[in-house]
Amino acid sequence: MAAESFVERPSAPVGAGPGTTVPQSSPKPRESVAQRVIGLLRNGAVQTVLAIVALIWLTPTVGLFVSSLRASGEQENSGWWTALLHPGQLSFDNYTKLLGDSGMSRAFLNTVLISVPATVLVVVIAALAGYAFAWLKFPGRDWVFLLVVGMLVVPVQIGLLPVAKLFGTLGLFGSIPGVILFHVAYGLPFAVFLLRNYFAEIPAEMLEAARMDGGGDWLIFWRLILPMGRPAIASLAVFQFLWVWNDMLVSLIFADSASQPLTVALQSQVRQFGSNIDVLAPGAFLSLTVPLVVFFVFQRHLVEGVMAGSVK
Structure with missing residues (x-):
């Protein structure tokens, strides 16, 4: 005689007939x-x-x-x-005195004139290049992208002297455009690498559907790629802005006294007046305030960009 099975079976609902199927509970999805x-x-x-x-x-x-x-x-x-x-x-007397100093006020304005264009240019050029490397087909695309990625390992210090000689020949040394161009050149490799990898994760079916509807490359980039890549673009803009705003090495070499940013102006105060804390403290806090405001304004987009791809 066959052994009786003692496996507990789910009971049928009250009032159900002999042929009623007992619904099985779906397994709980695993958390990432x-x-x-x-x-x-x-x-x-x-x-x-x-x-x-x-x-x-x-x-x-x-x-x-x-x-x-x-x-x-x-x-x-x-x-x-x-x-x-x-x-x-x-x-707030120290801040009044600081803002009344023409040299410090000019240095703060120079910092804005350097940081904003350097950030905007890097984001715009990197977004266009990232879309081209991710979805456009042209001869040598992969080799050019590998060359761009290879520039990530080049330290900034290696390019200071050659670029300084080049800018001197072109008449850009000691000017705000020269500082901006240097920041843009050294910020693009990482920016292109970041946005290209993010854009490549966009489903190809969406781009194919847009092309079937008659959308060209520019329309797809403007109406599809940019809105979907907003978290990565915002993260890149925050990182680039903070790096340029807090930079002192590049500006110390490529900027003269009329185009020096706030970091260089504060460094000169330390060199000339070692105990001039009533000037250094408000200047340093003023230099700290703007990056904090930018970070908190774009905090949500920054978190979305960092967490992109972690939750499937």
Whole structure:
């Protein structure tokens, strides 16, 4: 006699006939690594630890801001934290004095005139080149792309002297356009590599459907590629802007006294007036404020660009 099976079977619903099929529950989908990390970050204990770490990281920034509001005599007699107990010591006189200085005001304007065009040019050229390398077919496309990727390993320091001689011949040395061109040239390899790889992940069926509807390459790029590549483009714009805004090496070599940005102007203040903290502190905090504003404005797009491809 066959052995009886003791395997428990799902019971049929009440009132169901003998031929009724019992519905099977679908398996729960597995969570990706990114989803598990996000779930872990929602834990209360983890959030408390992250808040403590954030406060520790913000301490130098808070100290810089408080120092920028104190007079030079008070800086020499006590630490910045003592001003928290005596708010009457704080004032915006240092910022008024800084913005009233024609040299510093001009340096801040030069920083904007260098950072914005260098960022816009890199993003525009890299987007066009990324689309061409990803979806257009032309002779030598892969070899040209490999050449562009190979430029990523070239250090900036190697090109300083040859480019300086070239700019001197062309009359660009010591000018804002020369600094912009150098930043654009050395920012393009990474930018093209990033956007080409992102654009290549766009489904080919969408481009084929657009071409069947009569769309040309320019229309596809403007109406399809750019909207879908917005997270990567925004991430690239943020990184490029922060790199150019905080740069001092390139500007120190290629910019003269009339075209120097804020980083070089602050460095010259350190060299001439080592204890001039009432000028250095507000200048440094002013230089820090703009990148922070840019980061928080584009934070959502930056996170989308970094997390792109991690959740399938």
